[in-house]
Amino acid sequence: TVTEQESKLKLTCTMYVGNLSFYTxxxxxxxxxxxxxxxxxxxxxxxxxxxxPCGFCFLTYDTREEAEMCxxxxxxxxxDDRIIRTDWDxxxxxxxxxxxx
Amino acid sequence: xxxxxxxxSNNEPKQIEDRLxxxxxxxxxxxxxxxxxxxxxxxxVLQADIPNYKQKIxxxxxxxxxxxxxKVSIYSTLIGLxxxxxxxxxxxxxxxAVANLExxxxxxxxxxxxxxxxxxxxxxxxxxxxxxxxxxxxxxxVGVTKEPDIPQARSDWFVYxxxxxxxxxxxxxxxEKGEDLANxxxxxxxxxxxxxxxxxxxxxxxxxxxYPPQEDYLDCLWQQIKDLKSxxxxxxxxxxxxxxxxxxxxxxxxxxxxxxxxxxHDDDVIYPLPKVTFRLIKQEAESETVHCVERYIMEExxxxxxxxxxxxxxxxxSRLLSLPSRSRLSLYDTIIETIFSDLFTxxxxxxxxxxxxxxxxxxxxxxxxxxxxxxxxxxxxxxDRVDIMNVTCVHRFASWFSYHLSNFQYxxxxxxxxxxxxxxxxxxxxxxxxxxEKCVRLAYFDRIVEIITEPLVQLLPPEPSPKCKFxxxxxxxxxxxxxxxxxxxxxxxxxxxxEEVIEVLESxxxxxxxxNEDEYAxxxxxxLVQCVLSIGQKSISHATSGITKFKTVFKAIIKGGDExxxxxxxxxxxxERNIQILELLLDKMLRLEIIEPSSVINWLLSRDMLxxxxxxxxxxxxxxxxxxxxxRLRIAKRELQDVKEKFSACSNSEDTTDxxxxxxxxxxxxxxxxxxNAYQKQKEVFLILFQRFIIILNDxxxxxxxxxxxxxxxxxxxxxxxxxxxxxxxxFSYKETLEQLLFTSETDSRILRVFTDFCSLRD
Numbered sequence: 001t002v003t004e005q006e007s008k009l010k011l012t013c014t015m016y017v018g019n020l021s022f023y024t025x026x027x028x029x030x031x032x033x034x035x036x037x038x039x040x041x042x043x044x045x046x047x048x049x050x051x052x053p054c055g056f057c058f059l060t061y062d063t064r065e066e067a068e069m070c071x072x073x074x075x076x077x078x079x080d081d082r083i084i085r086t087d088w089d090x091x092x093x094x095x096x097x098x099x100x101x
Numbered sequence: 102x103x104x105x106x107x108x109x110s111n112n113e114p115k116q117i118e119d120r121l122x123x124x125x126x127x128x129x130x131x132x133x134x135x136x137x138x139x140x141x142x143x144x145x146v147l148q149a150d151i152p153n154y155k156q157k158i159x160x161x162x163x164x165x166x167x168x169x170x171x172k173v174s175i176y177s178t179l180i181g182l183x184x185x186x187x188x189x190x191x192x193x194x195x196x197x198a199v200a201n202l203e204x205x206x207x208x209x210x211x212x213x214x215x216x217x218x219x220x221x222x223x224x225x226x227x228x229x230x231x232x233x234x235x236x237x238x239x240x241x242x243v244g245v246t247k248e249p250d251i252p253q254a255r256s257d258w259f260v261y262x263x264x265x266x267x268x269x270x271x272x273x274x275x276x277e278k279g280e281d282l283a284n285x286x287x288x289x290x291x292x293x294x295x296x297x298x299x300x301x302x303x304x305x306x307x308x309x310x311x312y313p314p315q316e317d318y319l320d321c322l323w324q325q326i327k328d329l330k331s332x333x334x335x336x337x338x339x340x341x342x343x344x345x346x347x348x349x350x351x352x353x354x355x356x357x358x359x360x361x362x363x364x365x366h367d368d369d370v371i372y373p374l375p376k377v378t379f380r381l382i383k384q385e386a387e388s389e390t391v392h393c394v395e396r397y398i399m400e401e402x403x404x405x406x407x408x409x410x411x412x413x414x415x416x417x418x419s420r421l422l423s424l425p426s427r428s429r430l431s432l433y434d435t436i437i438e439t440i441f442s443d444l445f446t447x448x449x450x451x452x453x454x455x456x457x458x459x460x461x462x463x464x465x466x467x468x469x470x471x472x473x474x475x476x477x478x479x480x481x482x483x484x485d486r487v488d489i490m491n492v493t494c495v496h497r498f499a500s501w502f503s504y505h506l507s508n509f510q511y512x513x514x515x516x517x518x519x520x521x522x523x524x525x526x527x528x529x530x531x532x533x534x535x536x537x538e539k540c541v542r543l544a545y546f547d548r549i550v551e552i553i554t555e556p557l558v559q560l561l562p563p564e565p566s567p568k569c570k571f572x573x574x575x576x577x578x579x580x581x582x583x584x585x586x587x588x589x590x591x592x593x594x595x596x597x598x599x600e601e602v603i604e605v606l607e608s609x610x611x612x613x614x615x616x617n618e619d620e621y622a623x624x625x626x627x628x629l630v631q632c633v634l635s636i637g638q639k640s641i642s643h644a645t646s647g648i649t650k651f652k653t654v655f656k657a658i659i660k661g662g663d664e665x666x667x668x669x670x671x672x673x674x675x676x677e678r679n680i681q682i683l684e685l686l687l688d689k690m691l692r693l694e695i696i697e698p699s700s701v702i703n704w705l706l707s708r709d710m711l712x713x714x715x716x717x718x719x720x721x722x723x724x725x726x727x728x729x730x731x732x733r734l735r736i737a738k739r740e741l742q743d744v745k746e747k748f749s750a751c752s753n754s755e756d757t758t759d760x761x762x763x764x765x766x767x768x769x770x771x772x773x774x775x776x777x778n779a780y781q782k783q784k785e786v787f788l789i790l791f792q793r794f795i796i797i798l799n800d801x802x803x804x805x806x807x808x809x810x811x812x813x814x815x816x817x818x819x820x821x822x823x824x825x826x827x828x829x830x831x832x833f834s835y836k837e838t839l840e841q842l843l844f845t846s847e848t849d850s851r852i853l854r855v856f857t858d859f860c861s862l863r864d
Contacts, residue, residue: 027682072456
């Protein structure tokens with residue numbers, strides 16, 4: 001439900017990161033996002049058919065504070081010359097990493 | 102008129118309250134009419150609503166000034182106008198501010214207390230408060246300097262609170278309380294003269310004397326206030342909107358308040374640490390401006406904005422850029438210098454690194470014709486001084502700069518930095534290597550090769566690639582390690598479960614190692630790590646999922662500290678050429694508790710790893726481990742606190758069942774154990790770290806008795822200092838243990854000095 005979703009978003013430590021270059025690697029993402037805290041895991045968004053990165057990822061921090069810092073200071077800055085967008089995500093579920101092919 | 106207009110449209114009290122809140126909050130923001138007109142209108146609105154919404158109005162005014170302290174004079178004017186027509190509300194406001202100041206002092210919240218002191222002082226200008234109670238408050242603050250047996254940090258704070266309010270109220274006190282002010286100044290003068298400053302050298306950004314000098318913050322502010330005094334207590338920087346309303350305000354009834362209670366000293370109270378000034382960009386007429394009071398006021402305005410706007414970098418940038426520039430000092434230079442000053446503050450930066458970075462990016466984007474130029478100039482000066490820069494600051498500099506470049510296409514006048522190539526093992530050369538290595542990590546190897554000048558390429562780390570010891574092959578081998586590796590590869594290929602892999606390893610103990618327990622333990626640990634990393638070399642995801650999948654296998658093979666060291670050495674040998682991946686995999690191993698932070702520290706500062714001692718990745722990992730331990734403790738403490746609160750809430754309530762109660766009581770016990778364990782682990786890690794430091798430092802001193810001033814030694818001592826600084830709260834909490842066990846009278850004096858200097862920060 002909508003309210004469930006909303007309350008999840010208020011507590012979540014997971015972010016959706018969009019507008020990434022297809023060539024940006026996991027290592028680069030770890031390098032940037034670790035600057036505000038410890039990244040527990042990154043799940044790269046993959047093309048449904050080719051299984052190659054397709055411009056987004058899910059990223060989980062250890063704590064909410066770290067995720068908040070990410071929203072404040074990394075959202076809207078550049079990785080590989082592209083302005084990236086971060087947004088709260090209710091939590092990664094297996095299968096969601098596959099984007100439209 | 103405005104008041105009537107919105108009353109007609111909104112009848113709901115809640116809506117009116119919201120409207121009032123937004124009007125008060127926004128006053129002084131960009132507007133088509135003048136600030137004075139807006140203030141006058143708003144005062145009229147509030148005046149009309151005071152009978153019905155008094156508490157709401159006073160609370161909102163108070164919240165606004167504490168949340169937006171850079172608008173203090175705007176709010177004191179507004180309160181002045183309100184007080185002129187309704188002196189009761191002025192009185193209530195003053196009482197509220199005083200009560201809150203007392204509370205801050207009780208709780209040891211010194212930063213917010215400063216804002217309240219300034220607000221009270223500024224209200225004298227708006228005829229809300231008479232100069233008498235302010236003078237009394239100041240005298241009692243300065244009186245703290247005469248208390249016996251207190252840490253200097255305590256008296257420093259109270260003197261600082263007075264000095265930092267004087268630019269606002271000095272002129273008024275001079276006019277009305279000239280004699281008292283003169284007495285106050287002479288008391289402060291004698292205090293300033295007798296202060297001791299043993300901590301200075303450990304706070305300096307520059308290790309050598311430079312001009313303008315680095316000064317103790319209180320000494321500097323004292324000079325600046327003397328400058329203010331010598332100008333008849335007049336300053337020209339602050340905007341003082343109450344002046345426009347002098348004819349109204351002068352007839353207002355001003356208030357007094359009883360003497361502010363200053364709590365007695367308590368050893369649990371943590372006073373702010375001392376600071377030193379930081380000057381970088383050469384301003385015009387430097388000798389005149391170093392100690393001019395405008396400098397303090399500008400820096401203070403910049404800091405006040407950053408401290409209250411740190412959650413919103415865009416708004417913070419735009420407010421900084423709209424500060425008045427009527428001064429001998431350049432606004433842009435001062436902003437950049439102040440930001441760097443906070444970045445390089447020791448022991449810790451004032452703000453999170455990425456706030457600083459993102460703010461600088463924002464400033465560059467907002468004023469692209471000016472800010473990047475000023476920033477490049479500042480960066481150039483910093484680079485020129487890297488050789489005399491504190492190593493912790495060098496590291497912060499490299500970290501900020503590489504990230505900044507990643508947002509600006511790595512464009513930089515790289516050839517300016519080629520001079521470092523002729524200076525083998527100099528800090529400058531190490532700095533440029535670190536910047537380049539970080540750039541590679543933020544981008545990729547080929548991109549950085551393309552962007553930098555050709556001579557600098559030699560400073561780049563080797564092209565990242567793994568180096569695995571074993572490869573899958575069908576050839577027979579008599580070497581038990583190679584043989585075991587082949588068996589593991591085969592098992593992995595056949596998608597065997599972790600249990601089956603453990604069986605493979607177990608049976609190899611007899612078949613390949615003839616039950617030689619020791620030989621087997623060592624080889625199995627190495628081969629396992631090598632093989633898992635080999636099959637996971639394609640990407641971080643592959644490697645981490647391999648480690649996660651075989652977690653139980655790792656735990657079965659890597660049992661104690663020795664195997665953990667073998668594991669770390671193997672990981673290092675595979676990913677030595679891509680430290681970034683090494684760091685990530687190490688983190689994974691720590692998370693899965695396959696290895697412990699204490700082993701990582703032991704390994705990094707072992708004789709085997711001495712060759713990398715000066716490379717930044719070693720310290721990256723050290724800090725990662727220390728941070729992890731502190732974080733674990735912090736989280737455990739917070740959880741315990743939460744459960745304790747729940748428990749005490751349900752103990753007092755009738756509705757909870759015994760079952761729930763005992764469940765919570767168990768949770769409290771478990772979490773208490775967890776907090777205790779986390780604390781012990783953390784303490785152990787710090788003790789090991791300091792012990793390793795002392796061992797390798799002693800080794801070095803013993804081997805090179807002739808060469809006492811080696812760059813290696815000063816690097817190592819500074820790193821020791823860095824660790825103490827970065828975790829000063831933790832280290833202070835083990836102070837006694839450290840004194841008894843490690844930093845004793847038998848410790849080499851140079852090592853001991855780092856510790857005693859550190860302890861002086863809180864004396």
